[in-house]
Amino acid sequence: MSYYLYANHYYNTDMEAYMGLIYKTEYPEMKIEEIHQKVYDELREKNPDFAGLGPVDPMVKELAKGESTYYKILSQNPKAYEEELQLFVVKPFYNFINWAFFKLGFSASASNSLISAISYALILILIFIFLIKILKNYSLAFIITILISLFKPLQESGRHVSADSLSCLLLLLSFYIFLVRKNFFLAGIFAMLCILTRPEYFIFYSFLYGLIYFYRNRLQVKTVPLLISYGYLVLTFFLIQAFNQVSWSALFMNQFTKVQIYPVSQPDPFSLSDYIHFIKSKIMLEFNASYFPLLLIFIIIILANNFSLNNKKTQAQVLFFAIVYGTVMLRFLVFPSLANRMMSGFYLIIILALVYIQNSKVDIFKNSLEDGK
Structure with a gap:
């Protein structure tokens, strides 16, 4: 069951932020533009339909105003993406385990x-x-x-x-x-x-x-x-x-x-x-x-x-x-x-x-x- 869940995991919209924090930890000197590029290149390869990579669906019901275009902006704007990362630094142990798996040789998304x-x-x-x-x-x-x-x-x-x-x-x-x-x-x-x-x-x-x-x-x-x-x-x-x-x-x-x-x-x-x-x-x-x-x-x-x-x-x-x-x-x-x-x-x-x-x-x-x- 655990393998099935891993093989069929959701590409939910928190993923790009956690991946960015992995790269930011591993490569502290890397510019945000490079981190942004690495994250979205990997996501585009893994899942071309990931939020922000495809066209915005005008029929999507928004919970918060501007939500339908938010992830599109993040995928195109490294500065906005950098500030998005700050929403996720409040989970340091989770981010540490993410980074530990990355150090073991797994990709950031995996x-x-x-x-x-x-x-x-x-x-x-x-x-x-x-x-x-x-x-x-x-x-x-x-x-x-x-x-x-x-x-x-x-x-x-x-x-x-x-x-x-x-x-x-x-x-x-x-x-x-x-x-x-x-x-x-x-x-x-x-x-x-x-x-x-x-x-x-x-x-x-x-x-x-x-x-x-x-x-x-x-x-x-x-x-x-x-x-x-x-x-x-x-x-x-x-x-x-x-x-x-x-x-x-x-x-x-x-x-x-x-x-x-x-x-x-x-x-x-x-x-x-x-x-x-x-x-x-x-x-x-x-x-x-x-x-x-x-x-x-x-x-x-x-x-x-x-x-x-x-x-x-x-x-x-x-x-x-x-x-x-x-x-x-x-x-x-x-x-x-x-x-x-x-x-x-x-x-x-x-x-x-x-x-x-x-x-x-x-x-x-x-x-x-x-x-x-």
């Missing part, structure tokens, strides 16, 4: 695609290992893993050139190492890498650290290491912002209202009324088009079975799912899109948590898995 396909395979391996640990049933763990492998958002993230699959893998690794391996330090390292891959996960981890602090005695986590670990996450997030030249307002407008050809040097003024109008017009449509309403039904059904306000275990379960949904809604206010491939990490966390609550043969909150038998 390096981008390999990350998503390999991350897809590693996610399934990790899920299978986790399910074996908590279910103590190889057959059931295998069946659930196969079904998850067919989950459309996970496959979409595996086919797209984006940081979605890698960030999902790092998110699941941080959970697995914290809950199963009981290694809080290493879990914090993977959390940092997750934020370095997709900075918006800082919102989710901030809420999670609050939950861990609230249940630190049950989880047997000491306060000082917890605060130090969270301090590293804060530093990681603000380190990214220190190198970020594109303001949130310019990023929002570029994606959802009016495309910014020069988001660094000539950003348009932010319009609060346009922002509020867009949020109001999209929030219900985006939420209903996602899997969150369906998963919420299963959460309610499963939690209602043994729910008690006096039971700290069920309280923690409710708070955890509240954090997931609260994070998603807060993230929507910052970046109003709930594209399923971007939400695959949240979907899998919910699904695995529900499998654990409903079928677990062990208590992962004990000192070891053996204690929970």
Whole structure:
């Protein structure tokens, strides 16, 4: 399946930016005009129909004003292309892995695609290992893993050139190492890498650290290491912002209202009324088009079975799912899109948590898995 996703990957419009960052890292002295030429020559060879290379389709519906001609301008204007790269430098770990594959001998375009396909395979391996640990049933763990492998958002993230699959893998690794391996330090390292891959996960981890602090005695986590670990996450997030030249307002407008050809040097003024109008017009449509309403039904059904306000275990379960949904809604206010491939990490966390609550043969909150038998 992983090979199929790689062989049939999408040439989505982020690809030219990630390829440019590879060349910019590998050849720091190379002029932007040369980088621009190398990127589009390679894309033209791989996919002549890539956005910006072919004629503009006047029938394409625009989400943001100017979107239909934006990538055509990028393909012809190295200066505009250079500023486009600044939108993607906020994912340094993803860009580092891209560059590492390039150093191994893969082309810039192949390096981008390999990350998503390999991350897809590693996610399934990790899920299978986790399910074996908590279910103590190889057959059931295998069946659930196969079904998850067919989950459309996970496959979409595996086919797209984006940081979605890698960030999902790092998110699941941080959970697995914290809950199963009981290694809080290493879990914090993977959390940092997750934020370095997709900075918006800082919102989710901030809420999670609050939950861990609230249940630190049950989880047997000491306060000082917890605060130090969270301090590293804060530093990681603000380190990214220190190198970020594109303001949130310019990023929002570029994606959802009016495309910014020069988001660094000539950003348009932010319009609060346009922002509020867009949020109001999209929030219900985006939420209903996602899997969150369906998963919420299963959460309610499963939690209602043994729910008690006096039971700290069920309280923690409710708070955890509240954090997931609260994070998603807060993230929507910052970046109003709930594209399923971007939400695959949240979907899998919910699904695995529900499998654990409903079928677990062990208590992962004990000192070891053996204690929970």
